[in-house]
Amino acid sequence: MRRFLVLVNPISGGGTAPARVKPVAHLLREAGAAVRVVPTEGPEHATTAAREAADSGDVVIAAGGDGLARDVADGVAGVQGGVMGILPAGRGNDLARKLGIRDEPAGLAELFLTAEPRAIDVLECDGLIIPGNLYAGLDSVANAMINASRWMPAKVLYRIAPIRAIATWQPADYRLTLDGESVARRGHTVVVANSGTYGHGLDIVPSAVVDDGVFDVLIAGDMPRWKIASLMREAGQGTHVRHPEMTVRTAREITIDANRPLPVCADGDYLCDLPVTVRLRPAALNVLRPAVQRAA
Numbered sequence: 001m002r003r004f005l006v007l008v009n010p011i012s013g014g015g016t017a018p019a020r021v022k023p024v025a026h027l028l029r030e031a032g033a034a035v036r037v038v039p040t041e042g043p044e045h046a047t048t049a050a051r052e053a054a055d056s057g058d059v060v061i062a063a064g065g066d067g068l069a070r071d072v073a074d075g076v077a078g079v080q081g082g083v084m085g086i087l088p089a090g091r092g093n094d095l096a097r098k099l100g101i102r103d104e105p106a107g108l109a110e111l112f113l114t115a116e117p118r119a120i121d122v123l124e125c126d127g128l129i130i131p132g133n134l135y136a137g138l139d140s141v142a143n144a145m146i147n148a149s150r151w152m153p154a155k156v157l158y159r160i161a162p163i164r165a166i167a168t169w170q171p172a173d174y175r176l177t178l179d180g181e182s183v184a185r186r187g188h189t190v191v192v193a194n195s196g197t198y199g200h201g202l203d204i205v206p207s208a209v210v211d212d213g214v215f216d217v218l219i220a221g222d223m224p225r226w227k228i229a230s231l232m233r234e235a236g237q238g239t240h241v242r243h244p245e246m247t248v249r250t251a252r253e254i255t256i257d258a259n260r261p262l263p264v265c266a267d268g269d270y271l272c273d274l275p276v277t278v279r280l281r282p283a284a285l286n287v288l289r290p291a292v293q294r295a296a
Contacts, residue, residue: 001031001032001033001034002033002058002059002112002113003033003034003035003057003058003059004028004033004034004035004036004058004059004060004061004085004112005036005038005049005050005053005058005059005060005061006021006024006025006035006036006037006038006061006063006087007038007040007046007049007050007060007061007062007063007064007068007072008021008037008038008039008040008063008064008087008089009039009040009046009063009064009065009067009068009089009090010039010040012063012064012065012068012089012090012091013064013065013089013090013091014091016089017063017064017089017090018039020063020087020089020103021037021063021087021089023105024087024105024108024109024112025037027105027106027109028109028112028113031109031113033113036058040064040068040071043067043071043269046062046068046071046072046075047071047072047074047075048075049075050062050071050072050073050074050075050076050084051075051076051078051079051082052075054075054076054079054081054082054083054084055079055082059083059084059085059112059288060072060075060076060082060083060084060085061084061085061086061087061112062084062085062086062087063087063089064087064089064090065088065089065090065091065092065093065268066090066092066093066094066095066132066198066267066268067090067267067268067269068090069084069086069095069096069131069132069267070128070129070130070131070132070266070267070268070269072084073122073129073130073131073285074128074129076285076286077122077129077281077284077285078129081286082286083117083286083287083288084285084286084287084288085111085112085287085288086099086101086287086289087103087108088101088102088103089103091200092198092199092200092201092268094132094195094197094198094199094200094201094202095131095132095195095197095267097197097201098132098195098196098197098210099120099195099210099287099289099290100289100290101289101290111288111289111290112288115288115289115290116288117286117287117288118211118286118287118288118289118291119211119283119284119285119286119287120194120210120211120283120284120285120287120289121194121210121211121212121213121214121215121280121281121282121283121284121285122194122280122281122284122285123192123194123215123266123278123279123280123281124278124279124280124281125264125266125271125276125277125278125279126271126272126276128266128271129281129284129285130194130266130267130278131194131195131210131267131285132194132195132197132198132266132267133191133192133193133194133195133196133197133198133204133205133208133266133267134191134192134264134265134266134267134271134276134278135189135190135191135192135198135264135265135266136189136190136256136258136262136263136264136265136274136276137172137174137187137188137189137190137220137258137262138166138169138188138189138220138228139189139191139199139204139265140189140262140263140264140265140270141169141262141263143263143265143268143269143270166225166228166229169188169225171186171187171188171222172186172187172188172258172259172260172262173185173186173258173259174186174187174190174219174256174257174258175256175257175258175259176190176217176219176254176255176256176257177254177255178217178249178251178253178254179251179252179253179254183219185219185221185247186221186222187219187220187221187222187245188220188221188222188223188228189218189219189220190217190218190219190220190256191204191205191217191218191220192215192216192217192254192256192278193205193208193215193216193217193218194208194210194215194280195208195210196208196209196216198267198268199235201236202235202236203235203236203237203238204218204235204238205218205241205248206238206241207241207248211283213252213280213282213283214250214251214252214280215250215251215252215254215278215280216248216249216250217248217249217250217251217254218241218246218247218248219246219247219248219249220245220246221245221246221247222245223245227243227245231243231245231246251280252279252280253277253278253279253280254277254278255275255276255277255278256274256275256276256277256278257274257275258274258275261273261274262274264276
């Protein structure tokens with residue numbers, strides 16, 4: 001029988017994360033599993049606790065949003081044989097959605113008890129493990145606005161923040177090196193996508209697959225502001241990438257720089273400023289997830 005450490009971010013989901021954990025933990029205990037529930041005290045605490053628990057053989061459950069999933073992944077991926085699960089309890093829950101993980105308690109308990117661990121790729125940047133996406137430009141500026149307005153309902157906030165960011169944004173001159181090839185492009189955003197989903201359900205890079213051994217790079221080129229807003233509406237279905245201003249490449253290593261300082265975000269949180277180098281670590285993280293059909 002598996003043992004579980006459930007790391008719960010007490011402020012995730014507007015403070016509802018602890019309540020979402022209770023029925024799942026109850027079902028796991030009813031099945032005979034040993035379950036510890038520990039509130040997180042910050043990213044470093046979450047990563048350290050995850051690493052220690054994985055090293056002792058526990059399955060580590062991230063009960064929160066994409067940020068906590070990243071922090072837990074950062075701890076578990078460094079442990080041979082370490083396994084993590086995701087209990088979606090945040091605002092966006094985009095990684096869980098990409099992996100086919102739903103938030104119904106009985107289904108989650110069954111998944112955690114019976115699913116076989118399946119490896120996914122991760123990104124690595126400045127020593128940090130990132131299971132979802134890294135991005136720099138207009139999207140990271142909007143991300144900062146989202147994190148400064150946690151009191152607002154998620155569905156409203158994730159749509160208003162990009163519009164506010166567009167109002168004062170100017171395109172940047174990006175300098176990229178993809179697997180040794182230099183690329184210069186004036187544009188608005190560069191996304192390094194492992195999962196390809198963020199922004200509360202947006203399919204930003206629809207071609208991204210979490211276990212295909214490469215990451216996808218989206219470059220949103222220069223275009224008028226009105227067109228950016230129009231393409232945002234298409235991002236829910238992923239059709240925005242069909243427009244000529246959008247370029248998608250695959251790689252295993254990328255360096256991103258620009259002609260002015262720009263923030264870099266990773267799975268919903270500020271990471272650093274440009275320049276950054278991102279590398280793929282294939283099949284580096286074992287996750288309890290449904291058998292999701294890979295896109296063709």
